[in-house]
Amino acid sequence: MRLQGNEVVPIQVTEKGKDAMVTSIKELQGAVSEAAAGTTILLKNGQYHEPCVLKGKGSKERPIVIRAETMGKVELHNQITMEGEYLSLIGFRFSGKGSIAVKNGVGCRISRCYMNNLQASQWLKVDARSRNVEIDHCLFEKKENNRELEKGCQLLRVDQTNTHEAHHIHHNHFRDIPKGKSGNGYETIQLITVGNPKDPKIGDTGNVIESNLFERCDGESEIISVKSNGNLLRGNTFSHCRGELVLRHGHRNVVNGNWFLDGSGGVRLQGQDQVVINNYFDRITGAGLAMMDGTADGFYMRVERALVAHNTFVNCRFTFTIGLNHSSYPDGTAPLACNISNNIFYQEKDVETRLITYVKDQEPEEWIWQGNIYQGVLGITPRDGLKNSSAFLKSGAEQLLLPTGQTPTAGRAGSKRDELAVDLTGQARPEMGTVGAFHYRVRPNRAMPLGAGDVGLSAGMERK
Numbered sequence: 421m422r423l424q425g426n427e428v429v430p431i432q433v434t435e436k437g438k439d440a441m442v443t444s445i446k447e448l449q450g451a452v453s454e455a456a457a458g459t460t461i462l463l464k465n466g467q468y469h470e471p472c473v474l475k476g477k478g479s480k481e482r483p484i485v486i487r488a489e490t491m492g493k494v495e496l497h498n499q500i501t502m503e504g505e506y507l508s509l510i511g512f513r514f515s516g517k518g519s520i521a522v523k524n525g526v527g528c529r530i531s532r533c534y535m536n537n538l539q540a541s542q543w544l545k546v547d548a549r550s551r552n553v554e555i556d557h558c559l560f561e562k563k564e565n566n567r568e569l570e571k572g573c574q575l576l577r578v579d580q581t582n583t584h585e586a587h588h589i590h591h592n593h594f595r596d597i598p599k600g601k602s603g604n605g606y607e608t609i610q611l612i613t614v615g616n617p618k619d620p621k622i623g624d625t626g627n628v629i630e631s632n633l634f635e636r637c638d639g640e641s642e643i644i645s646v647k648s649n650g651n652l653l654r655g656n657t658f659s660h661c662r663g664e665l666v667l668r669h670g671h672r673n674v675v676n677g678n679w680f681l682d683g684s685g686g687v688r689l690q691g692q693d694q695v696v697i698n699n700y701f702d703r704i705t706g707a708g709l710a711m712m713d714g715t716a717d718g719f720y721m722r723v724e725r726a727l728v729a730h731n732t733f734v735n736c737r738f739t740f741t742i743g744l745n746h747s748s749y750p751d752g753t754a755p756l757a758c759n760i761s762n763n764i765f766y767q768e769k770d771v772e773t774r775l776i777t778y779v780k781d782q783e784p785e786e787w788i789w790q791g792n793i794y795q796g797v798l799g800i801t802p803r804d805g806l807k808n809s810s811a812f813l814k815s816g817a818e819q820l821l822l823p824t825g826q827t828p829t830a831g832r833a834g835s836k837r838d839e840l841a842v843d844l845t846g847q848a849r850p851e852m853g854t855v856g857a858f859h860y861r862v863r864p865n866r867a868m869p870l871g872a873g874d875v876g877l878s879a880g881m882e883r884k
Contacts, residue, residue: 441489445470448486452507458482463512465493472498478506480527488512491532492877499540502528514538524549530558532877537562541573546587548579548614553587559876560608561595566639571605573639578627580613580648582670586626593876595635599662606639608663612647618669618718619691624650631655633870638662641685646673653678657870664688664710669721677844677857679869680704686736688712688744692724695837698844700857701733702820708736713743713752713779720746723755727835730843732764732856733775734813734821739765743779757786762830764856766811766821767796774799791830793855811856818868823860830855 439460440451445468451461457479463486478484483506488494491511499519502509506527509520514533519540522528524547535543535558543560546553555576563575575597578587589609600606611627613620625648634656637643643663644653649670657679658665664685667673671692678699680686686701690712701708709731714722733739743754765775776799778784789805798806812826829852832840843849844857845867854860873879 444468445472449473449475452476452484452486452504455484457484457506460485460487462487462489463494465489467495467497469497469516471501472496473501474504474507474509476504476507478504478508478527480506482506483508483527483529485510492534502530504528509533514543520544522546522550522553525553526550527552527554529554529556531556533558534877535560537564539565541565541569542575542577544576546578548581548585550587551585553578553585555587555589556591557876557879558592559595560592561597563597563639566598566600566606568601570602571600573600573605574607574610574645575639576609577607578609578611580611580625580627582613582620582622582625582649584623584626586628588627589629590631591875591879592632593635593872594632594637597637597639599638600640604640607642607645608634608637608639609643610645610647611651612645613649613670616647616669619721620647620649620670622649624672627651629653629656631870631875632657633872633875634658634661635872636660642666642668646670649673652676655870657681658683659869664706667691667694674839675699676839677846680708681869685710689726690714690723691721694723694726695839696731697727697729697837697839698842698857699731700820700844701731701736701739703734704736704738706736707738707741707744708733709739710741710744711755711758713745713749713754713782715746715749715752720749720752722753724757726755726758727761727837728758728763729761729835729840730763730849730853730855730857732766732821732858734764734766735768735771737773738777739767739775741777741779742784743782745779754782754784755787756784758784759788759790759835760792760805761788761835762791762853762855763793764811764813764827765792765794765796765798766813769796772797776800791855793828820868823854823856823858825860825862827854827856827860829853 485508488511497516508529647669661683667689674695685706686708688710793809813821816822843859849859
């Protein structure tokens with residue numbers, strides 16, 4: 421049964437009898453440890469200041485559900501630790517020293533929880549032994565202690581061993597995350613391999629981070645920091661954020677169908693076999709897409725075999741920067757063997773900044789340019805696969821620039837990836853499709869960037 425606004429959740433009846441209503445943290449811990457699979461335990465409305473460790477064993481089909489009596493009316497002022505299997509924590513408000521730690525958790529879920537201006541340096545942490553953790557429909561906001569604490573202040577940190585952890589983070593709302601006191605360690609989400617190797621060589625995580633809204637997330641330059649392999653980041657919206665989605669360490673990550681609007685950056689990447697497709701970048705004050713140079717000591721892994729296809733870049737200050745260097749590494753190896761296909765690089769006629777920039781005029785090696793169009797100052801030597809053409813875009817809702825029937829088309833980007841068979845809106849893209857993130861249709865799809873009503877505590881709930 422779904423939570424209904426601020427109504428009291430009724431006690432459910434199972435084959436074991438009535439589910440438990442508990443009135444203290446001690447009772448809650450005991451009830452969870454003794455609960456049979458499929459039990460629902462309600463914590464009575466009120467404020468609770470003790471730390472809590474939840475150890476229980478549900479099943480995938482019949483989890484043990486721990487709910488607030490009324491969503492948002494149970495306030496937890498200390499850390500909740502989840503150490504069990506298939507435990508679901510639903511509808512709690514966290515204040516003061518409140519936080520959540522998932523340790524060796526399997527199939528655990530954190531849903532409809534609210535965290536506002538907590539004192540903990542890390543608000544939610546999932547350890548590397550955990551598997552199949554779901555974090556959904558939560559609201560995280562106003563992490564004011566970023567201004568005071570030194571490093572290690574990731575709001576949501578997920579440790580990895582790249583052994584198919586398969587976590588799912590979706591439909592959450594992250595907003596108003598201020599800039600950190602120092603320059604590093606204030607990511608909104610960090611997906612990090614244990615030991616933080618610069619070149620993790622083992623398998624993939626299988627994590628999916630999708631349909632989340634990030635508004636004014638300014639903690640540091642990396643809003644999402646990916647330091648692991650095989651993550652899928654899909655359908656998220658980044659609005660007015662000072663930072664980027666960064667593929668910092670690791671390989672084989674996919675960035676598909678995201679919206680980057682009115683921020684300071686889009687996607688920055690290094691590593692091998694990274695995929696950036698179907699994304700929309702609009703009014704970015706820094707680089708829409710930036711590729712790093714590699715360094716001899718491996719501190720920055722060389723970009724190799726990246727696929728950048730069917731993206732739309734609109735009025736970004738630096739649309740595509742290739743061979744970006746860290747100040748401590750002025751000379752590096754240029755990106756190798758990348759496929760740049762069917763993108764739109766667009767700037768208004770009165771903008772003179774270059775669409776494509778080679779840092780230090782360093783030509784990348786063995787690249788494929790195919791089916792791209794540009795409108796504006798190209799910035800590099802013209803070549804096949806980069807056509808100077810009007811994009812024939814038209815203004816739509818939310819100031820989006822959308823394709824028309826005159827927008828050029830091209831073949832399927834030289835790739836058979838399944839993700840390219842649909843566009844940013846999830847609609848089918850034919851073999852000969854419109855370039856950019858959207859395939860043109862006479863009856864346009866009305867998919868839009870995510871708004872506050874699409875994510876967070878109340879999204880998708882049944883209402884009377």
